[in-house]
Amino acid sequence: MSDTSRPGQFKYQYVYDELHRMVAGGHYRAGDRLPTEVELSERFGVSRPTVTRALNALQDEGLISRRTGSGSYVERDARVSTDNRLFGLLIPGLGKGEIFEPICTQIAARAEQNDFSLLWSGSHIRTEEAAAVLVDVARRYIDNHVAGVFFEPLELSPSFDTINRRVVDMLREAGIPIVLLDSDYLPFPQRSEYDLVGIDNFRSGYLVTEHYLKHGVDRVDFLARPYSAYTVSIRLRGYRAALLDYGIVPQQDWVHFGNPEDLDFVRAAVMDSDAASLVCGNDETASALMPALETLGVDIPGDLAIVGFDDIHYANMLRVPLTTLHQPVREIGNVALDTMLWRLSHPEAPPRTVAATGTLIVRQSCGLAGE
Numbered sequence: 001m002s003d004t005s006r007p008g009q010f011k012y013q014y015v016y017d018e019l020h021r022m023v024a025g026g027h028y029r030a031g032d033r034l035p036t037e038v039e040l041s042e043r044f045g046v047s048r049p050t051v052t053r054a055l056n057a058l059q060d061e062g063l064i065s066r067r068t069g070s071g072s073y074v075e076r077d078a079r080v081s082t083d084n085r086l087f088g089l090l091i092p093g094l095g096k097g098e099i100f101e102p103i104c105t106q107i108a109a110r111a112e113q114n115d116f117s118l119l120w121s122g123s124h125i126r127t128e129e130a131a132a133v134l135v136d137v138a139r140r141y142i143d144n145h146v147a148g149v150f151f152e153p154l155e156l157s158p159s160f161d162t163i164n165r166r167v168v169d170m171l172r173e174a175g176i177p178i179v180l181l182d183s184d185y186l187p188f189p190q191r192s193e194y195d196l197v198g199i200d201n202f203r204s205g206y207l208v209t210e211h212y213l214k215h216g217v218d219r220v221d222f223l224a225r226p227y228s229a230y231t232v233s234i235r236l237r238g239y240r241a242a243l244l245d246y247g248i249v250p251q252q253d254w255v256h257f258g259n260p261e262d263l264d265f266v267r268a269a270v271m272d273s274d275a276a277s278l279v280c281g282n283d284e285t286a287s288a289l290m291p292a293l294e295t296l297g298v299d300i301p302g303d304l305a306i307v308g309f310d311d312i313h314y315a316n317m318l319r320v321p322l323t324t325l326h327q328p329v330r331e332i333g334n335v336a337l338d339t340m341l342w343r344l345s346h347p348e349a350p351p352r353t354v355a356a357t358g359t360l361i362v363r364q365s366c367g368l369a370g371e
Contacts, residue, residue, distance in 0.1 A: 011046045014119030015054035018044065020346065023063060023074055034072040035062065061348040085116045087148040088141035088342065090167070091181070092134060094120070098154060099310050099327050103181065106333025107150060109371055114341065119144060120182045138167045139174070147341045148177040153185040156230040161185075168192070177347070179340045181332075183229040188237070193351050195343055197336045200355040201231045204325045205279070207360055208307045211323070212277045215368050223256045223269060223289070232281040235309060241277055260289035267296060268284025270304060277366075283308040283315050283324055286365075290318060301367030321363035328356050 019040075024029055035043065041049045055072055058064045060275055066072045086217050089107070091100050108118050110348075119141060134154060149171055153164045164185040171178055180196040212220050222239050224232045236255065243250045253273065258265035266289065269275070280286035286308035290300060300320045308315070311326035335354050343349075362368065 011044075012053040012057070015040065015044050015046060015051055016057050017060060019054065019060055020063065028074050030273065033070075036071060043232055061346075063196075064136045084147055086119060086146045087111055088119045088137075088146040089143070089148050090134065090137060090141070090151045092118075092152060094152075099312060100181070102329040103336065106149075106330050107337050110334055110337035114337070115144060116147070116156045116346075117147060118343045121320045128274075133164060134167055135170070137210045137358045138170050140169060141227045142174045146176060147344060148179065150179050150181055150336060150340065152181045153183050153229065155183075156225060156227050158227060160227055161187075168194075175342065177343045179336055180344065182334060183231045185230075186289045187230050188234050188349050191351070191353075195339050195352045195354070197332055197339055197354045198231065198356070199238060199325075199327055200239070200333070201234040202238040203355075204309060205235035206242045207238075207358070208279055208309065208325050209239045209242035210246075211247070211307065211360060211362070211366065211368065212279075213242060217277045219254065219275075220277045220279060221254045221256065221273070221275040222261065222279045222281070223258075223268075223285065225259065225285055226257050228281050235281060248312060259291055260285050262309070268291045271296060271298065275304060277305045278307070280306060280308045283310045283312040284323060285316070286322055286324075287312075287318055289327075290320065294319070302366055305367040306365045310318050315361075317361065318365075320365045323363045323366035323368075324361055325358045327358055331356050 010254070019028075019034070026036060034040070034055075035050050035111040036053070040055075041048045044051070055064065055066060059066050059072075059245060063075060064072050066318050067294065087107075089104055091104060094100050094104060104118075106282070111118055147317045151167065151171075156169075157163065167184055168178065175192055176310045178194045180192070180194050181218070182198045184190070184192050184194075184196055186192045201342070202257045210221055220243065223238055224236070254275075255270040256265075256273075258269060260266065280289060286306050291307070293300060293304060300306060306320075306322065309327075311324045313322050317321040335356065339354060342352075
């Protein structure tokens, strides 16, 4: 029999996935005996050691037991529980009309296709005072015994790290799977035990910075709000890597953290620093910065070129349309739901990081739209 594994995929992983799918689909149930290693080797067209490795992985997960002289037996069903077909959305940025609304809309559509329903937080949770709401919503999801929670970690609050850890601890103690959206709740390079779906933020930071550098710019500044999501710090690393690759040593005073609506901060960060090309941590920051620059008499892009991230819905409708890194929100929503369903069937598997590819959308704000 020919090798049925996909190109580039480890053969044992293919066998593992197929056997897991058959158990999850009810083809094999708890107590059933699996085919012998020789039979599986012939069925999948792989070597016997490959089958052995796949079976060992299933045993390590607790899905099967291997009995010497007897064979391999299914220990438990891997089917997604139908006792509660509810997922929870814990999205502090929801309702602001940015990237999370279309992502969550897509999650909802895909959940319905898979006979699940969603509980929405529906809260604009951004401030210190409203942070307690996040914990209350998490507790409500626990009380409703949701099958899983999609969680965008809180940002822009001095206590965001403590609050995020508390929410995660609550869900962990309740045994509820989490799929993180956009950002881990731990700072890079730490990585939590939960699946993460978003874009490749390091690559994105590199790409938007390189857009300037490819056109001969020899200084690029970076601006973000304090207590931004950890995605921004990863974008900052991509920004620095691009500068270094082009032979430019990034200077500490090229990086600015502050309120983009604060005229004193903007004056010091931009007007008094010789900045001429700027990367903003996200579109929300860039769109808040633009009116402040206009008030201060700074021309965009004549005096200061700007790029952002996310391609929020009004990025093309600003007074100066914003160059930005587009997030494929529909794809992210689809992958997030698929990841949750996979997690429910693979509770012991290592955490996955699924990074969609963003696309640079060049508009007038960078001053290079026609180049």
